[in-house]
Amino acid sequence: MGGDVIVKLCETLPKHQNYKVVADNLFTSIALAEKLLDDGILYVGTVRKNRPGGCPLDSDKDMEAKGHGSIDSKVETKSNVAIVKWYDNKAVTLLSTCAGIQPMDKCIRWDKRKKEKVEVDRPFIVKEYNNYLGGIDLIDACVSRYKYHMRSLRWYLYLFWQTVILAVVNSWMLYRRACESVGDKNIKSQRKFQAEIAASLILVNAVRRPGRTSLDSTVPAPKRVCVAPPTDVQKDQYGHWPVKCAKRGRCKLCSMNNTDTLCEKCDLRLCFTHDRNCFKRYHN
Ligand SMILES: [Zn+2]
Ligand SMILES: [Zn+2]
Structure with missing residues (x-):
């Protein structure tokens, strides 16, 4: 069944383009690796x-006796499937149609017997696996970080929400990559980025509707993540009505003068006097 899941998910992957698929030991089998290889898709996985x-292959006991970094491997000559068993802190077996033992590198491990850090030989297949499986763990962690907990009896809505959250996380990662490529150090956190998407979706080309206020006045209002509206809301030229507020405060733009003019949509104070029109400048 595990293998079937992978085959199904790979249906949309372009064939014979040397795409690599990485999965853990719930899914891996020789039959799966061979089936994917027929379609020109490469595979790495624990087994x-x-x-x-x-x-x-050498037994766990034999490998333990040989110590850290001992390796045993076999290659199936017809389909070129390599199976590598590696003894780290315990034995792990991996299978691949594109990676084997070479080129080996070193990793640092704590040796219980010697009571010191030792360099351990690491086969290429393990490096490949760790490299890409880390990505799956990472996306799981990011998705669960700021999940909005909605409840429904319709199970398929959970699939829909998961898809939306995945898209948000993926776009944040692309955004981060773009910032890094141009050397921008001022990268928004995932929380801020997610809040800005929400603010933009709600407010661009729309007016701000008064939020629901809690009847219980002892409950403090939730802290706003976006102190200033995202740029696309700020400059959308829609529904930015000036209103007067009771308490004077610092102007958001010039931050030198106090004013009681507020943008209703941005919820920010901005000067509007004979001398200064920060209100207009801020929105253009
Ligand atoms: Zn001002
Ligand atoms: Zn505004």
């Missing part, structure tokens, strides 16, 4: 002990 069939 459960009972899955590689009759492939004779």
